[in-house]
Amino acid sequence: MAPFKALYDRRCKYLVGWFEVGESSILGPEIIHESLEKVRVIRNRLATAYSQQKSYTDNRKWPLEFDVGDHVYFNISPMKGVMRFGRKGKLIPRYVGSYEFLQRMRGVDYKLAMPAEQASVHPVFHVSMLKKCLGDPALILHV
Structure with a gap:
Protein backbone atom coordinates (compact mmCIF):
# COMPACT_ATOMS: atom_id res chain seq x y z
CA MET A 1 0.00 0.00 0.00
CA LYS A 61 18.18 55.54 -20.23
CA TRP A 62 20.48 58.46 -19.65
CA PRO A 63 21.37 60.43 -16.53
CA LEU A 64 19.50 63.72 -16.35
CA GLU A 65 21.25 66.49 -14.44
CA PHE A 66 20.82 70.23 -14.37
CA ASP A 67 23.14 73.11 -13.53
CA VAL A 68 22.11 76.05 -11.36
CA GLY A 69 20.46 78.67 -13.55
CA ASP A 70 19.18 76.21 -16.19
CA HIS A 71 15.58 76.50 -17.24
CA VAL A 72 13.35 73.44 -17.11
CA TYR A 73 9.78 72.48 -17.94
CA PHE A 74 7.60 70.81 -15.34
CA ASN A 75 5.51 67.74 -16.22
CA ILE A 76 1.82 67.89 -15.33
CA SER A 77 0.11 64.56 -15.64
CA PRO A 78 -3.33 64.77 -17.21
CA MET A 79 -5.84 63.56 -14.63
CA LYS A 80 -9.53 63.69 -15.42
CA GLY A 81 -11.30 66.49 -13.58
CA VAL A 82 -8.21 67.83 -11.81
CA MET A 83 -7.18 71.41 -12.39
CA ARG A 84 -3.44 71.92 -12.25
CA PHE A 85 -1.63 75.17 -12.86
CA GLY A 86 -4.89 76.82 -13.93
CA ARG A 87 -5.40 74.39 -16.83
CA LYS A 88 -8.06 71.75 -17.16
CA GLY A 89 -9.32 69.52 -19.94
CA LYS A 90 -8.19 67.10 -22.60
CA LEU A 91 -5.89 69.42 -24.49
CA ILE A 92 -3.74 70.63 -21.61
CA PRO A 93 -0.03 70.70 -22.40
CA ARG A 94 2.15 67.94 -21.01
CA TYR A 95 4.81 70.34 -19.77
CA VAL A 96 4.27 73.83 -18.38
CA GLY A 97 6.38 76.87 -17.78
CA SER A 98 10.00 77.54 -18.07
CA TYR A 99 11.18 77.59 -14.48
CA GLU A 100 14.66 78.37 -13.30
CA PHE A 101 16.51 75.66 -11.45
CA LEU A 102 17.75 76.96 -8.07
CA GLN A 103 19.43 74.10 -6.23
CA ARG A 104 19.75 70.36 -5.97
CA MET A 105 18.17 69.20 -2.72
CA ARG A 106 19.21 65.53 -2.60
CA GLY A 107 20.28 63.01 -5.21
CA VAL A 108 17.27 63.34 -7.51
CA ASP A 109 15.29 66.23 -6.00
CA TYR A 110 15.49 69.69 -7.53
CA LYS A 111 14.17 73.03 -6.27
CA LEU A 112 12.66 75.39 -8.83
CA ALA A 113 11.92 79.11 -8.70
CA MET A 114 8.12 79.22 -8.85
CA PRO A 115 6.27 82.49 -9.64
CA ALA A 116 4.04 84.13 -7.03
CA GLU A 117 0.77 83.01 -8.68
CA GLN A 118 1.83 79.39 -8.15
CA ALA A 119 2.75 79.72 -4.48
CA SER A 120 0.46 76.80 -3.60
CA VAL A 121 2.69 74.38 -5.54
CA HIS A 122 5.61 72.85 -3.65
CA PRO A 123 8.86 73.96 -5.34
CA VAL A 124 10.79 70.66 -4.97
CA PHE A 125 10.36 68.07 -7.75
CA HIS A 126 11.81 64.71 -8.72
CA VAL A 127 14.10 64.71 -11.74
CA SER A 128 11.69 62.47 -13.67
CA MET A 129 9.08 65.26 -13.68
CA LEU A 130 11.44 67.77 -15.31
CA LYS A 131 12.51 68.34 -18.90
CA LYS A 132 15.37 70.58 -19.93
CA CYS A 133 14.50 73.75 -21.83
CA LEU A 134 16.79 73.70 -24.85
CA GLY A 135 15.87 77.12 -26.26
CA ASP A 136 16.29 80.65 -24.97
CA PRO A 137 13.71 81.14 -22.17
CA ALA A 138 13.36 84.84 -23.07
CA LEU A 139 11.85 83.87 -26.44
CA ILE A 140 9.08 81.72 -24.92
CA LEU A 141 5.61 83.22 -25.21
CA HIS A 142 3.37 82.68 -22.19
CA VAL A 143 -0.25 82.48 -23.30
Whole structure:
Protein backbone atom coordinates (compact mmCIF):
# COMPACT_ATOMS: atom_id res chain seq x y z
CA MET A 1 0.00 0.00 0.00
CA ALA A 2 1.24 3.50 -0.83
CA PRO A 3 2.14 5.73 2.13
CA PHE A 4 -0.41 8.38 1.13
CA LYS A 5 -3.20 5.80 0.90
CA ALA A 6 -2.19 4.36 4.25
CA LEU A 7 -2.42 7.80 5.87
CA TYR A 8 -5.52 9.21 4.19
CA ASP A 9 -7.36 6.09 2.95
CA ARG A 10 -7.40 7.35 -0.67
CA ARG A 11 -4.98 7.72 -3.56
CA CYS A 12 -2.98 10.92 -4.02
CA LYS A 13 -4.42 13.12 -6.77
CA TYR A 14 -1.02 14.50 -7.78
CA LEU A 15 1.35 12.77 -10.18
CA VAL A 16 4.08 12.60 -7.58
CA GLY A 17 2.18 10.07 -5.49
CA TRP A 18 0.78 7.84 -8.28
CA PHE A 19 3.01 4.90 -7.66
CA GLU A 20 2.90 1.93 -5.41
CA VAL A 21 5.59 1.00 -2.92
CA GLY A 22 8.61 -0.39 -4.76
CA GLU A 23 7.54 0.99 -8.16
CA SER A 24 9.81 4.04 -8.09
CA SER A 25 13.09 3.58 -9.89
CA ILE A 26 16.38 4.43 -8.29
CA LEU A 27 18.08 7.45 -9.88
CA GLY A 28 21.42 6.76 -11.42
CA PRO A 29 24.36 9.11 -11.95
CA GLU A 30 23.50 9.60 -15.64
CA ILE A 31 20.10 11.11 -14.74
CA ILE A 32 21.79 13.48 -12.30
CA HIS A 33 24.31 14.55 -14.96
CA GLU A 34 21.48 15.14 -17.47
CA SER A 35 19.58 17.30 -15.00
CA LEU A 36 22.72 19.31 -14.16
CA GLU A 37 23.33 19.84 -17.88
CA LYS A 38 19.76 21.08 -18.35
CA VAL A 39 20.14 23.46 -15.41
CA ARG A 40 23.36 24.82 -16.93
CA VAL A 41 21.65 25.39 -20.30
CA ILE A 42 18.74 27.16 -18.61
CA ARG A 43 21.10 29.42 -16.65
CA ASN A 44 23.02 30.34 -19.81
CA ARG A 45 19.80 31.21 -21.65
CA LEU A 46 18.56 33.30 -18.72
CA ALA A 47 21.88 35.17 -18.60
CA THR A 48 21.66 35.84 -22.34
CA ALA A 49 18.09 37.16 -22.05
CA TYR A 50 19.06 39.32 -19.05
CA SER A 51 22.03 40.89 -20.84
CA GLN A 52 19.93 41.57 -23.94
CA GLN A 53 17.19 43.29 -21.93
CA LYS A 54 19.79 45.24 -19.95
CA SER A 55 21.36 46.53 -23.16
CA TYR A 56 17.93 47.70 -24.41
CA THR A 57 17.31 49.50 -21.12
CA ASP A 58 20.76 51.09 -21.02
CA ASN A 59 20.37 52.50 -24.54
CA ARG A 60 17.13 54.27 -23.64
CA LYS A 61 18.18 55.54 -20.23
CA TRP A 62 20.48 58.46 -19.65
CA PRO A 63 21.37 60.43 -16.53
CA LEU A 64 19.50 63.72 -16.35
CA GLU A 65 21.25 66.49 -14.44
CA PHE A 66 20.82 70.23 -14.37
CA ASP A 67 23.14 73.11 -13.53
CA VAL A 68 22.11 76.05 -11.36
CA GLY A 69 20.46 78.67 -13.55
CA ASP A 70 19.18 76.21 -16.19
CA HIS A 71 15.58 76.50 -17.24
CA VAL A 72 13.35 73.44 -17.11
CA TYR A 73 9.78 72.48 -17.94
CA PHE A 74 7.60 70.81 -15.34
CA ASN A 75 5.51 67.74 -16.22
CA ILE A 76 1.82 67.89 -15.33
CA SER A 77 0.11 64.56 -15.64
CA PRO A 78 -3.33 64.77 -17.21
CA MET A 79 -5.84 63.56 -14.63
CA LYS A 80 -9.53 63.69 -15.42
CA GLY A 81 -11.30 66.49 -13.58
CA VAL A 82 -8.21 67.83 -11.81
CA MET A 83 -7.18 71.41 -12.39
CA ARG A 84 -3.44 71.92 -12.25
CA PHE A 85 -1.63 75.17 -12.86
CA GLY A 86 -4.89 76.82 -13.93
CA ARG A 87 -5.40 74.39 -16.83
CA LYS A 88 -8.06 71.75 -17.16
CA GLY A 89 -9.32 69.52 -19.94
CA LYS A 90 -8.19 67.10 -22.60
CA LEU A 91 -5.89 69.42 -24.49
CA ILE A 92 -3.74 70.63 -21.61
CA PRO A 93 -0.03 70.70 -22.40
CA ARG A 94 2.15 67.94 -21.01
CA TYR A 95 4.81 70.34 -19.77
CA VAL A 96 4.27 73.83 -18.38
CA GLY A 97 6.38 76.87 -17.78
CA SER A 98 10.00 77.54 -18.07
CA TYR A 99 11.18 77.59 -14.48
CA GLU A 100 14.66 78.37 -13.30
CA PHE A 101 16.51 75.66 -11.45
CA LEU A 102 17.75 76.96 -8.07
CA GLN A 103 19.43 74.10 -6.23
CA ARG A 104 19.75 70.36 -5.97
CA MET A 105 18.17 69.20 -2.72
CA ARG A 106 19.21 65.53 -2.60
CA GLY A 107 20.28 63.01 -5.21
CA VAL A 108 17.27 63.34 -7.51
CA ASP A 109 15.29 66.23 -6.00
CA TYR A 110 15.49 69.69 -7.53
CA LYS A 111 14.17 73.03 -6.27
CA LEU A 112 12.66 75.39 -8.83
CA ALA A 113 11.92 79.11 -8.70
CA MET A 114 8.12 79.22 -8.85
CA PRO A 115 6.27 82.49 -9.64
CA ALA A 116 4.04 84.13 -7.03
CA GLU A 117 0.77 83.01 -8.68
CA GLN A 118 1.83 79.39 -8.15
CA ALA A 119 2.75 79.72 -4.48
CA SER A 120 0.46 76.80 -3.60
CA VAL A 121 2.69 74.38 -5.54
CA HIS A 122 5.61 72.85 -3.65
CA PRO A 123 8.86 73.96 -5.34
CA VAL A 124 10.79 70.66 -4.97
CA PHE A 125 10.36 68.07 -7.75
CA HIS A 126 11.81 64.71 -8.72
CA VAL A 127 14.10 64.71 -11.74
CA SER A 128 11.69 62.47 -13.67
CA MET A 129 9.08 65.26 -13.68
CA LEU A 130 11.44 67.77 -15.31
CA LYS A 131 12.51 68.34 -18.90
CA LYS A 132 15.37 70.58 -19.93
CA CYS A 133 14.50 73.75 -21.83
CA LEU A 134 16.79 73.70 -24.85
CA GLY A 135 15.87 77.12 -26.26
CA ASP A 136 16.29 80.65 -24.97
CA PRO A 137 13.71 81.14 -22.17
CA ALA A 138 13.36 84.84 -23.07
CA LEU A 139 11.85 83.87 -26.44
CA ILE A 140 9.08 81.72 -24.92
CA LEU A 141 5.61 83.22 -25.21
CA HIS A 142 3.37 82.68 -22.19
CA VAL A 143 -0.25 82.48 -23.30
